[in-house]
Amino acid sequence: MSNQNGSVYGLTFLCPILNDAAASPSHDLQIRNYLSKLDTGAGSPFAIAPGTHLARLAVMDDVIYVGSPAIEEHLQSKYLVFETNCDSDLEPYLRGLVGAVTSHIDAIWQHCTGYPGCADFSRLLAYMKACQITTSFFFAAVNNKTVPQTLVALQTQQAVAQFIASHQGMEPVQLQREFLDFIQWLRSQPPPAPGVGGPLRAIQTGGHNE
Amino acid sequence: MSKLNATDIQGFVLRGYNMPCARYCFLHFPDAKSARHLLAELLPSITTGQLWDHKPQSTVNIAFTFKGLAALELPIATLISFPVEFQQGMKARANILGDIGKNAPEHWDEVWREGHVHAWLAIHALTPAALDARHAELAALVAASGVRLLAAQDAASLVVDGQLTTKEHFGYTDGFGNPDYLGVCRSTQPGQGKLLPDGKTWAPLATGELLLGYADEAGELPVAPVPHILAANGTFMVYRKLHENVGTFRNFLNTWAARYGDASDFAKEKLASKFIGRWRDGTPIESSPDAPNQDIVKDPNRNTDFTYGADTGGSRCPVGAHIRRVNPRDAFGFGGRLVNRRRVTRRGLPYGPYTPEPPDPHAQLSESDIAALDAVDRGVVFMVLNACISRQFEFVQQQWISYGNDAHLGNDKDLLLGTHQHGERFSIQGDATPANPPLFCTALPNFVELRGGEYFFLPSITALAMIARELVDPR
Numbered sequence: 026m027s028n029q030n031g032s033v034y035g036l037t038f039l040c041p042i043l044n045d046a047a048a049s050p051s052h053d054l055q056i057r058n059y060l061s062k063l064d065t066g067a068g069s070p071f072a073i074a075p076g077t078h079l080a081r082l083a084v085m086d087d088v089i090y091v092g093s094p095a096i097e098e099h100l101q102s103k104y105l106v107f108e109t110n111c112d113s114d115l116e117p118y119l120r121g122l123v124g125a126v127t128s129h130i131d132a133i134w135q136h137c138t139g140y141p142g143c144a145d146f147s148r149l150l151a152y153m154k155a156c157q158i159t160t161s162f163f164f165a166a167v168n169n170k171t172v173p174q175t176l177v178a179l180q181t182q183q184a185v186a187q188f189i190a191s192h193q194g195m196e197p198v199q200l201q202r203e204f205l206d207f208i209q210w211l212r213s214q215p216p217p218a219p220g221v222g223g224p225l226r227a228i229q230t231g232g233h234n235e
Numbered sequence: 236m237s238k239l240n241a242t243d244i245q246g247f248v249l250r251g252y253n254m255p256c257a258r259y260c261f262l263h264f265p266d267a268k269s270a271r272h273l274l275a276e277l278l279p280s281i282t283t284g285q286l287w288d289h290k291p292q293s294t295v296n297i298a299f300t301f302k303g304l305a306a307l308e309l310p311i312a313t314l315i316s317f318p319v320e321f322q323q324g325m326k327a328r329a330n331i332l333g334d335i336g337k338n339a340p341e342h343w344d345e346v347w348r349e350g351h352v353h354a355w356l357a358i359h360a361l362t363p364a365a366l367d368a369r370h371a372e373l374a375a376l377v378a379a380s381g382v383r384l385l386a387a388q389d390a391a392s393l394v395v396d397g398q399l400t401t402k403e404h405f406g407y408t409d410g411f412g413n414p415d416y417l418g419v420c421r422s423t424q425p426g427q428g429k430l431l432p433d434g435k436t437w438a439p440l441a442t443g444e445l446l447l448g449y450a451d452e453a454g455e456l457p458v459a460p461v462p463h464i465l466a467a468n469g470t471f472m473v474y475r476k477l478h479e480n481v482g483t484f485r486n487f488l489n490t491w492a493a494r495y496g497d498a499s500d501f502a503k504e505k506l507a508s509k510f511i512g513r514w515r516d517g518t519p520i521e522s523s524p525d526a527p528n529q530d531i532v533k534d535p536n537r538n539t540d541f542t543y544g545a546d547t548g549g550s551r552c553p554v555g556a557h558i559r560r561v562n563p564r565d566a567f568g569f570g571g572r573l574v575n576r577r578r579v580t581r582r583g584l585p586y587g588p589y590t591p592e593p594p595d596p597h598a599q600l601s602e603s604d605i606a607a608l609d610a611v612d613r614g615v616v617f618m619v620l621n622a623c624i625s626r627q628f629e630f631v632q633q634q635w636i637s638y639g640n641d642a643h644l645g646n647d648k649d650l651l652l653g654t655h656q657h658g659e660r661f662s663i664q665g666d667a668t669p670a671n672p673p674l675f676c677t678a679l680p681n682f683v684e685l686r687g688g689e690y691f692f693l694p695s696i697t698a699l700a701m702i703a704r705e706l707v708d709p710r
Contacts, residue, residue, distance in 0.1 A: 182645075190660055190675040194494055 027161045028114070031168030033078060035160040036109050036118070038153060040137040041102040042084070052136035053084050053103045059132055060084075065220075072220025074125035076112035076172055078165065082133070105137055110163065112171045119153055120146065176217045184211050239418040239442065241284035243696045244468045247296040247357065247582065248445070248620055249284035249419055251410070254294070254359040255392035255399055256366040257584050259474075259616065260373070261346055262354040263383040267308040270353070273380035274307075274703035277356075277373070283696055286420065293360035293369040297699070298472050298691035300324060303353030307702055312709040316460040317692070320625045321471060325689050326350060331629055333637035336654050338685040344476065346386040347687025355474060355691050363391075388476065390584035390616045395591070401517075403585050403615050404479045405651070405682075406507070406592065408517035408532070412539035412562075414578045415439040416446070426539030429578075430564065430571035434544065443622055445580060446470055452575045457622035460692075461709045465702075468695030473619040473628045475688035477652075481590060482608030483680045484651075486600045491676050493597070496669065500596050506674070509663045510650050512556035519558075524551040524671070542571070549664035550671065554642050560635045560649050567641060577635075579627050580620040587613020614683070624690055655679040 028034055043052040050058070060082050063069065071077040085104040090097045111118045122130055127143045134140045139155075141148040167175050188207050192200055241249060264270035274297075282294035299307070301322045305314055320328055326340045326347070334340065340348060356373065360366035370387075377384050393402050401410045415421070415428040417439045428439045429452070443451030447459040448467030459466035492503035504527070508514040514527035521541040523531055531537045543559060543566040546552060552559050554566070562578065565571040590608060600608070621627035634640075637654070639647040648654070650661040665673035694702065701707050 186660065186662075186675065190677045193673075193675060 027159050030163060030165040032112070032171070033165040033168045034109075034111050034114055034118070035163035035165065036107075036111065036115060037158050037160045038105075038107040038156045039085075039158055040105040040107065040134065040140070040156045042105055043136055043138050044102060053086065056105060056133060056136050057084050063129075067218055067220040069220050070122070070126035070129040071109075072218070075121045076118055077219070078110040078112070078167065078172055078175070080107070080109040080111075082107055102138070105133070108160075108163075110165055115153060115157065116150060119150060123149065172219055173216050176219060180214065180217050181211065184214075238420075239284075239446070240468065241286070241420065244284040244446070245296050245693055245696070246282040246284045246294060247359075248470050248580075248693060250421060251413070251582055252294055252359045254361055255584075256360045256363055257390045257616070258358045258360075258366055258370055259388040259390070260356040260358070260370075260377075261352045261385045261387070262303075262356055262377065263351045263385050264303060264306040264353045265381060265383060267306060269381040270303075270307050271703050271705060273377060273382045274699060276376045276380065278696075278700060278703060280373070281696060281699065290361070292362070292365035293358055295369065295373065296357045296693070298355045298357075298693040300352055300354070300689050300691055302350070304692065304702075306353050308705075309702065309707050310709050313460055313462070313465065313707055316709065318458045318471075318623065318625065320629060321690050321692065324350070325473070325475075328629065328690075332632050333648075333654055334685050337681060338654050340687075343685070343687035344386075347476075347689065351385060352689055355472075355689075388586065388616060390586040393585050393589040395589060402515075404481050404587070404589060404613050405484050406515045407511055407513065408515065409583070409615075410581075411513070411517060413580045414444070416444060417442045418449075419445070422535065424535045424539050426541060426564075429575045430542065432570050434542065434565065434570060437540075440575060440578060444576065444578060444627070445620060445622055447622055451622060459622075462707070465694065465698045465707055467698075469698055470620050470622060470693050471624050472691040472693050473621075473624060473688065474691060475617045475619075476586075476614065476686040477617050478612070478614040478684040478686045480609040480680070480682055480684065481611065481613070482600060482605035484682050485592070485608065486605050487676075487680060487682070489597060489599060491674065495674055496672055503596055505671075506663075509553050509556060509674075510661070512552045512558035519552075520556075521546060521552040549662075550666040553661075553663045555639065555644050555647060555650065555662060557649055557651060560642065561631055563635070563642070577627055577630050578621075579631065582618040582620065583615050585613070585615050587611060589613075614686070620693070650676070650679065651682045653679075653681075655681055 028036060042056065045052060066072070071080040083106045085100070085106050087100050087103070088098055109118070123143045123146060130143050139152060141152050143149055170178065188204070192203060195203070246252070277295070277297060280295045282291070282296055301314070301317060301324060325332070329335065329340055346352060358366055358369050358373065360369060374384065392399050393404070394400070395402055401408055403409050412424070412427050415423045419439070419442070423439065425437050428437045431438055441452045442449035443455070443457050447457055447469050448463060449456070451457055488503065488507055492498060492506050495506045496502035504515060508520050512521065513519050516527045516529060517532040517538065518527040518529070519531070519538065519541050521543060522537065542564050543552065547566070559566060563574055567573045588611065590611070619628045635642070636649040636652050639645050644662070647659050647661065653659070659679055661676040661679060663674040663676070665671045
């Protein structure tokens with residue numbers, strides 16, 4: 026179960042990128058260009074499609090030669106690296122992506138060797154299985170809740186904390202009445218959308234060791 | 236691990252001098268020659284870490300900003316080998332540190348706003364007379380060298396009820412529990428190093444968490460300038476002048492104490508203890524949640540010896556209490572190993588006049604009383620010593636003081652040090668007993684305001700001499 030931590034899956038794919046001397050710009054640069062413009066908030070394909078806790082797409086050019094005594098080695102291809110922490114194993118997760126963000130999938134993976142397109146799901150599944158490697162070890166910030174459950178839990182925590190802050194010390198009968206109203210209101214709230222989050226924080230690092 | 240050469244390390248690094256008076260002089264070097272001349276003159280006066288037979292009347296230490304080292308014309312290959320955060324200086328790191336709003340550099344004291352400080356020349360003394368005498372000697376050397384004295388910051392232990400104390404202006408007893416480091420000769424206390432796998436025993440941290448040139452807790456050498464001999468036995472210092480809004484604090488405590496427990500005098504003190512994690516007399520609430528206990532405060536084997544593993548819910552010590560945030564010990568699991576590379580050594584003294592608490596602990600303050608108390612120029616000169624400013628001080632400031640995620644507190648910040656925004660709160664978890672009720676404090680004001688500061692390099696005695704004699708050679 027090395028692709029699984031609790032109820033969360035950690036899936037990893039290495040998809041070889043087309044090596045076409047005639048392509049200009051090269052396919053890896055075209056992927057980089059597309060990825061650099063992807064929305065990372067509510068418009069992210071991983072926020073639109075269901076079930077993603079965290080996803081990372083990166084272009085791996087080569088292994089870096091660090092000088093003697095290391096041996097100089099090279100990859101046979103450039104790779105698109107796709108890592109995702111998600112709510113289900115490959116088949117249902119991929120079905121969710123294809124159902125929601127086909128154009129993004131095609132736009133990114135069309136630059137990969139052997140990519141069959143989203144139109145034929147069984148061929149796409151076979152392709153992704155062929156590119157999948159065992160994750161072996163990964164960190165899941167939340168490993169026992171689905172994405173919707175996590176979002177509802179955060180919404181509940183925020184709302185309950187605000188309720189307590191504004192009602193602490195209230196006379197018990199009134200408190201109970203207002204609490205029952207509050208719970209009813211909370212249950213009627215739609216689950217928050219993924220990729221929205223709380224207030225923006227300027228997270229910055231910058232030391233040598235970070 | 237060989238014994239450290241205490242005669243090569245500035246004394247300020249190895250020990251808190253426990254002297255009640257201090258003056259921090261900030262110097263500007265007009266040119267390298269006069270700066271080197273002054274440094275050569277100062278060298279015999281610099282206090283080392285050598286143990287004392289008799290405590291001196293005063294001590295002298297020196298440290299440099301990156302601009303100061305550049306003004307000293309250290310070789311460019313040496314200058315660019317310093318860590319990025321030190322080269323940038325504290326002002327440029329404001330966003331990382333959460334120094335925004337009233338804490339932003341544009342509100343700092345003039346000497347820090349202008350950014351011309353090249354060196355920190357520190358005098359600690361047993362008496363005001365000894366402080367002035369030593370200052371007169373040094374000021375004469377500075378004047379003769381042509382180096383400019385930009386400003387001086389006095390600091391002194393507070394006298395409360397006629398007694399010299401280790402309290403700060405909010406009334407908390409301060410200065411417990413700096414870490415132990417391998418090779419540093421001092422009386423060690425349980426609770427001051429790192430927690431061993433048995434969950435009870437404490438051992439010194441690796442020397443490289445404090446001093447450059449030695450292995451740190453990861454077995455690596457901290458990032459340090461070249462040549463090695465310039466860095467070894469030196470460290471980095473963070474200097475922060477923290478203004479304390481005494482009126483705002485007293486009013487906030489009074490306001491929430493009226494809603495806490497039975498609203499008695501004792502409940503007010505208990506609430507104050509929940510903010511910090513210690514009763515104002517210094518008793519750790521994790522060890523003694525129900526009452527202050529001077530027996531614990533005075534016992535070095537007990538006043539820093541506690542863990543949070545049996546109090547994960549924070550019913551004794553709130554999860555967001557100050558001392559639990561900045562040194563979570565075992566609170567994040569993994570036997571406490573997550574904190575061993577985030578420890579810092581703290582030095583500091585209060586500055587400004589102390590205003591005694593009013594005789595009636597529940598006397599309400601008027602708006603003008605609050606403003607008048609806040610306006611007094613007072614607070615704490617807070618200094619941090621660490622081998623890596625970005626990994627140690629900046630991490631604690633950013634992740635544990637200005638953010639709450641590691642402690643499962645969302646965006647909530649440290650109550651007293653955080654720059655608060657609308658919607659933040661301070662949660663006291665408490666339990667179901669009437670004497671220890673839960674409470675959410677909201678509408679948080681800013682209790683502490685940064686008035687300036689900088690990052691400094693505190694070199695070894697050898698390195699000081701190399702700088703003075705223009706012998707720094709990075710090859």
